[in-house]
Structures are given as C-alpha cells and as structure tokens.
Amino acid sequence: MNCQFPTVLRPLIGRNYLWRKNSSEKVVYLTFDDGPVPEVTPQVLSVLDDFNIKATFFCVGDNVNKYPELYREILLKGHSVGNHTFHHLNGFKVEHEQYLNDVEQASQLIDSRLFRPPYGKLTRREKKILEQKFQIVLWDVISYDYDRNLSPSQVLENVKHNSRNGSVILFHDSVKAKNNMLSVLPDAINFLLAKGFRFERL
Numbered sequence: 001m002n003c004q005f006p007t008v009l010r011p012l013i014g015r016n017y018l019w020r021k022n023s024s025e026k027v028v029y030l031t032f033d034d035g036p037v038p039e040v041t042p043q044v045l046s047v048l049d050d051f052n053i054k055a056t057f058f059c060v061g062d063n064v065n066k067y068p069e070l071y072r073e074i075l076l077k078g079h080s081v082g083n084h085t086f087h088h089l090n091g092f093k094v095e096h097e098q099y100l101n102d103v104e105q106a107s108q109l110i111d112s113r114l115f116r117p118p119y120g121k122l123t124r125r126e127k128k129i130l131e132q133k134f135q136i137v138l139w140d141v142i143s144y145d146y147d148r149n150l151s152p153s154q155v156l157e158n159v160k161h162n163s164r165n166g167s168v169i170l171f172h173d174s175v176k177a178k179n180n181m182l183s184v185l186p187d188a189i190n191f192l193l194a195k196g197f198r199f200e201r202l
Ligand SMILES: [Zn+2]
Pocket: 033, 034, 084, 088, 117, 118, 119
C-alpha cells in the first residue's frame, strides 16, 4: 500500500513536498491518516490526551461525512487536520479531473491548507495544481502500522530507528492498522519523549 520513497529519489519527485521539517530543534510531528473512524480515532485521541500531545490528522472526506462529530472532536482537542481526498484515491489510477474534483469535495468538509495524497501518489500535473492551494505533506518516517505481516515490535522499531529532528511520522487511524498502531503508539511516544523530543502539529 503506502511506500516510502528512497531518499535518493526525493529531489526528482517534488521539491515542494514537505517530507520533514528542516529543524535544528528536537521536534517531531505525529500524523494519522485515513480516519476518522469510530473504531480507532477516539482511542488515538485518548492516548494523545494522556500525553498532552498535539498531532495532525489527514482525514478522508467520506469518513468526515459519516462521522462529523468525531471530526469536530479532533478539532476541539486542538489537533490539526489535512485533506486526504474524499474517496482515498490513488493519483496514478484515476483521471486528473476526477482526482482534483475528489480533493475539492473533501475540501468542502475539511478546512485545511494541508494535503496528503493517499499512497503518496500524485502525478506531476495534479501536484502542480494542488500545490497552489495546499502545502503537500508526505512523511519521512513510515511506521508500516497497516502491514499485518509486521509485529508491533517491528512497527515500533521503524519509528524508533528512523525518527530524527523535524520528522513527520506516519501512522494510520484505520481499522486495518488498529492493532499495530494502538499497541505501539504509547511506547513510541515514551521513547521519543525520553530522547528529548517534543511533539507539534503541522
Ligand atoms: Zn491514506
């Protein structure tokens, strides 16, 4: 599903993407994609509350439409939100116009200047248009929480091993990722706090 682009390719596929904040400070950015869903998102919010941490949720418009009160709760708790299309489309697999319309449809519900393309896939043409309206956010640390072949400890290791100053860390508040994500999130946060990082929203 999601893939992490090798570092060496990054300059070729979008200088204007935000992969990581260029930071000399010990700050990291937790991000949660694909929610909000009642099976997972409330539990994420509760963990973040326990640590008094703010994060960023890249919401699927269709889920915001189904669960508006959950979406409002994310905002009420002071987290940031971003647009993750309405139908979780793959930018390589649908027509340009359909893709842009889908992003626009999500924009009707999600008031944000942040956009993250599902699967990290966006054609050059889509990017060129969307970057006029949005800061396009990818990630530099992927937890692979959605990968059911990975154990929670492997997911935790991905986060521990790759996080550094300014990292944008990708988790999912999705049913698919739930088990891995919820079992590692508190440990990942504790590890990063012990390393002296603080958490900010995008
Ligand atoms: Zn996604």
